[in-house]
Amino acid sequence: MLDIDPQTRHAIRNSFGSVLADRVELSRRFYEGLFASHPELRAMFPEDLTELRRKFVDMIVVVIDSAIGPATRLLEEAGARHAGYGVLPEHYPVAREALLTALRESHPAGDPELERAWAALLDAVIAAMLRGAQSSLPRAPVDRTLGRMD
Ligand code: HEM
Numbered sequence: 741m742l743d744i745d746p747q748t749r750h751a752i753r754n755s756f757g758s759v760l761a762d763r764v765e766l767s768r769r770f771y772e773g774l775f776a777s778h779p780e781l782r783a784m785f786p787e788d789l790t791e792l793r794r795k796f797v798d799m800i801v802v803v804i805d806s807a808i809g810p811a812t813r814l815l816e817e818a819g820a821r822h823a824g825y826g827v828l829p830e831h832y833p834v835a836r837e838a839l840l841t842a843l844r845e846s847h848p849a850g851d852p853e854l855e856r857a858w859a860a861l862l863d864a865v866i867a868a869m870l871r872g873a874q875s876s877l878p879r880a881p882v883d884r885t886l887g888r889m890d
Contacts, residue, residue, distance in 0.1 A: 767793040819872025824879030
């Protein structure tokens with residue numbers, strides 16, 4: 741985890757969707773701006789920047805994950821996709837009960853502490869998915885390939 745304060749974490753969580761949606765432009769602007777302001781740096785880099793832009797975007801995803809946690813990012817993205825499937829907030833408690841019941845049935849010995857832990861974990865999962873559903877994250881699977889970058 742990167743060492744950042746909760747306010748920064750919150751701001752990154754609120755903006756990662758638009759940053760990722762804009763990643764191709766961002767990577768282009770970054771290198772263009774860098775070389776425009778400091779042309780002497782251009783010679784350090786390969787002529788064709790396609791691969792480097794790809795790595796730059798990969799690194800942004802890693803940094804976002806390190807700031808908010810990879811599970812948070814993936815669950816918020818999944819929540820947005822679920823909104824696209826037509827899933828409503830009131831469906832989540834139904835799925836929650838179905839999963840807890842399935843767990844109980846496959847572990848009939850019944851450990852109340854275990855069940856409490858899974859219920860709490862599931863609540864955190866659902867909270868992240870609902871945040872994603874209410875965000876501006878894409879409602880369809882995101883194509884992580886960058887397509888043409890030049
Ligand atoms: C409890 C939290 C839930 C988790 C962790 C979860 C997880 C997943 C995952 C991993 C997929 C595969 C596709 C994707 O990632 O977009 C999926 C698909 C799906 N989920 Fe969920 N889900 C949850 C809750 C729900 C609820 C409450 C509903 C509505 C009743 C629902 C309905 C669906 C549907 C309809 C698909 C299939 C979409 C398609 O392939 O067209 N899910 N879910």
